[in-house]
Amino acid sequence: MINKKVNNVTEALKGVKSNMTFMLGGFGLSGIPENAIAELVKLNVRNVTCISNNAGVDDFGLGLLLQNKQIKKMISSYVGENDEFERQMLSGELEVELTPQGTLAEKCRAAQAGFPAFYTPAGFGTEVAEGKETREFDGKMYVLEPAFKADFAFVKAWKGDEAGNLIFKGTARNFNANMCGAAKITVAEVEELVPAGELDPNQIHIPGIFIQRIFQGNNYEKRIEQRTVRQRN
Amino acid sequence: MLDKNGIAKRIAKEVKDGYYVNLGIGIPTLVANFVRDDIEVEFQSENGVLGMGPFPFEGEEDADVINAGKQTITTLPGASFFDSATSFAMIRGKHVHLTILGAMEVAQNGDIANWKIPGKMVKGMGGAMDLVASADNIIVAMMHTNKKGESKLLKECSLPLTGVGCVTKIVTNLAVLEIKDNAFHLIERAPGVTVEEIKNATEGELIVNGDIPEMIL
Numbered sequence: 414m415i416n417k418k419v420n421n422v423t424e425a426l427k428g429v430k431s432n433m434t435f436m437l438g439g440f441g442l443s444g445i446p447e448n449a450i451a452e453l454v455k456l457n458v459r460n461v462t463c464i465s466n467n468a469g470v471d472d473f474g475l476g477l478l479l480q481n482k483q484i485k486k487m488i489s490s491y492v493g494e495n496d497e498f499e500r501q502m503l504s505g506e507l508e509v510e511l512t513p514q515g516t517l518a519e520k521c522r523a524a525q526a527g528f529p530a531f532y533t534p535a536g537f538g539t540e541v542a543e544g545k546e547t548r549e550f551d552g553k554m555y556v557l558e559p560a561f562k563a564d565f566a567f568v569k570a571w572k573g574d575e576a577g578n579l580i581f582k583g584t585a586r587n588f589n590a591n592m593c594g595a596a597k598i599t600v601a602e603v604e605e606l607v608p609a610g611e612l613d614p615n616q617i618h619i620p621g622i623f624i625q626r627i628f629q630g631n632n633y634e635k636r637i638e639q640r641t642v643r644q645r646n
Numbered sequence: 647m648l649d650k651n652g653i654a655k656r657i658a659k660e661v662k663d664g665y666y667v668n669l670g671i672g673i674p675t676l677v678a679n680f681v682r683d684d685i686e687v688e689f690q691s692e693n694g695v696l697g698m699g700p701f702p703f704e705g706e707e708d709a710d711v712i713n714a715g716k717q718t719i720t721t722l723p724g725a726s727f728f729d730s731a732t733s734f735a736m737i738r739g740k741h742v743h744l745t746i747l748g749a750m751e752v753a754q755n756g757d758i759a760n761w762k763i764p765g766k767m768v769k770g771m772g773g774a775m776d777l778v779a780s781a782d783n784i785i786v787a788m789m790h791t792n793k794k795g796e797s798k799l800l801k802e803c804s805l806p807l808t809g810v811g812c813v814t815k816i817v818t819n820l821a822v823l824e825i826k827d828n829a830f831h832l833i834e835r836a837p838g839v840t841v842e843e844i845k846n847a848t849e850g851e852l853i854v855n856g857d858i859p860e861m862i863l
Contacts, residue, residue, distance in 0.1 A: 440693040440730070441716035443709060466730070493769035494716075502768065511768075514692060515734030515776030522731040533738065534779035538757075538810030541775060571710075583710035583727055584694045590729035618729075635709035638716040642704040 414609040417577035417601075417627045422452045425600045425628045429565060431458045432485075436521065436566040436592040437465040437475065441494075441638045444585030445474045448602045448630040449567035454481055462486040464561055466517060466588055468498045473636055482506070488561075490514035494638065513541060516558050518588060523560035524595035525623065530559040566596035569630070570619070573603035574612050577621025586618065594623030602630035648819045648836045653787050655680045655863050656836075657746055657817050660785060661687055668692065668737065668777060670747030671715045673787040677746055688724070690742055692733050692773040697725025714773065734773070738780045745781040747774060749788050749813075751803045754850035756813045756825045758786065759805035771808060778809030790818035790847045797849035799823070799830055820844050822861060829853045834861040 419425045426449065429435075435453075439445030453461075454477050463484055469476035478484050479497050486508040492498050501507035512520070513535040523531055532555035536542045546557040568589040571582035579601055581589060593599050606629040621627075648656065654676035661667055661677065663685035669675050678698075681687055689698040691713040698713060699720040707718040736742050751759040758778055761771040778784060791797055799816070816823045821844045822834040829851040832844060835858050845852055 440714075441712065443693070443712050443716070489770060491770040491772040499768075509768075511770045513771055513775035514730070514773035515738060515780075518730035518734055533776075535738070535776040537779060539775065539807045541771075581727075581729075583708060584691075584712050585710040586727055586729050587694050588730045591731045637707060637709050637718060638712075639718065640707055641701040641717040641719075642707060643701045645703050 414576050415621070416575050417621060417624050418575040418606065419626045419628050421628060422448045422602070422630070425449070425602070425626045426452050426456065428598065429453070429456060429458055432460045433458065433564040434462040434464065434562065436561065436563045436596050437463060438568040438587065438589030438592050439474070440466055440584065440587040442469065442474050442636050444569055444581070444587055444589050445469070446567040446569040446602050447633055449600060450474060450477060453478060453483070457481070457483065459483055460485040462488065464488045464521070464563060466490050466514065468492045468495050470494050470638065471497050473634070479507070486510065488512055488517070490517050511541070518591050520558060520561045521588060521591040521595045524562065525591060525593065528560055530557050532557055561595060563596035564598070566592040566599040568592050568599065568601050570601055570603045572605045572607065572612060573601055573627050574607050574609045574621070575627070576609045577601065577624030577627050578612055578617045579603070579619040579624065580612060580616060581618050590619055593619045598625045599623060600625065601627045603627065604630060604633060647839055651676055652836070652863065653817050653819060656822065656861055657785055657787055658682070660815075661685070661744065663687070665743040666690055666696065666736070666741065667744045667746065668742050670774070672748045674746040674748060675715065677787070690733070690736060691719075692737065694728050694730060694733050695719070695721065695725065697722045699725070734776050737773070737776055740780060740782060742781065743783060745777045745784045746787055747777060747784070749786045749798065751798050751800055751805050752786055752813050752816055753800050753803045754825065754830055755828050756811040757803050758808050758813050759803040760808050762806045764806065774808050778812045784813055784815070786813050786816045788816070788818055790820040790844075797847055799848045799850050801850045820847055831855070832858050834859055836861060837863070
């Protein structure tokens, strides 16, 4: 067993510097790497580029880095629900590259899988395709989209073992699974870290080969953005 | 004239047995409430779930089980969870049979705009560009006119596009329309709405062939 376990978030983020590009898993606030984000705030790295489907809310998730003005550029598909984000974007302090969600996921997966680029129909004929190579296949037009390049990927899983194998829960899998192995170093934080051999190999979602460092996270808030319920009859 | 629930109810009739369906945020979400009980349908949410169920009972919300609107949800028997790339493989690969989404503007050539108002609203396209570029069967659910009373069915979209030439069917508070040959074709009228009212509310070219039936809800 190749051991990927590190003792804490400080060890896990060793080598993180200003001006780097980070991938961060999560959809909305579901499945975000809460511990890594808190450490990035603490390390106060500046001028970073963040690849993340959303930008958190004002006081949680990537919103914490935005408040601290640590982010130079965001690459996301949807950035509503965050007033500070909107203010920084409209004032020109923050650069924003809006990317269709499926393209965003595939740019991660392509980096993970060793594809330099891929063709997608998403965004053809819109401002997203401006300046990009296009090509026709079987009578339909496609846009060439390059794979992402990133220094660190920060992902969060439900369970993991010392070998770096990961199991996700519910819709918290989202971009987390696609970002594993898509950056130079992938750091996984988990709610429950177990010794190798305790997870059933049949149930592993992401094999440990894609992970460089894994640590037991703590104090997960797991905030709910839109609490919707129905009444019991 | 229909309200939002009425639009959803009419669209629900387009949902057929065995369909996998992606519902957008807003009126499309309401469609799930009106699908017939005697057919089998699975709802997909692009953040990574198939077989979406109703909202959870109070106290049973799970931060790890949400829909694309970030709302807490439940799953039904047969449901599955998956990553974002797999989710869009279902969409891009045409495995999802029907996509229902909202729009700010639709043009008579099938162009759709629903993600950005320059200088005013820039929230992002989310999965909308992937959905409209990939799906063969797209229904737009929207009000026929905007809050200022201006038509949302146009000759050309004025807002930045989400996709080109992709919309084939629209259900509004006034009518059901199909897009073909660079025009809106009137198929049904909403209860109590006249053809004249629909003409007045449609800026793009409207084709009216023969008697137009009133929709049955």
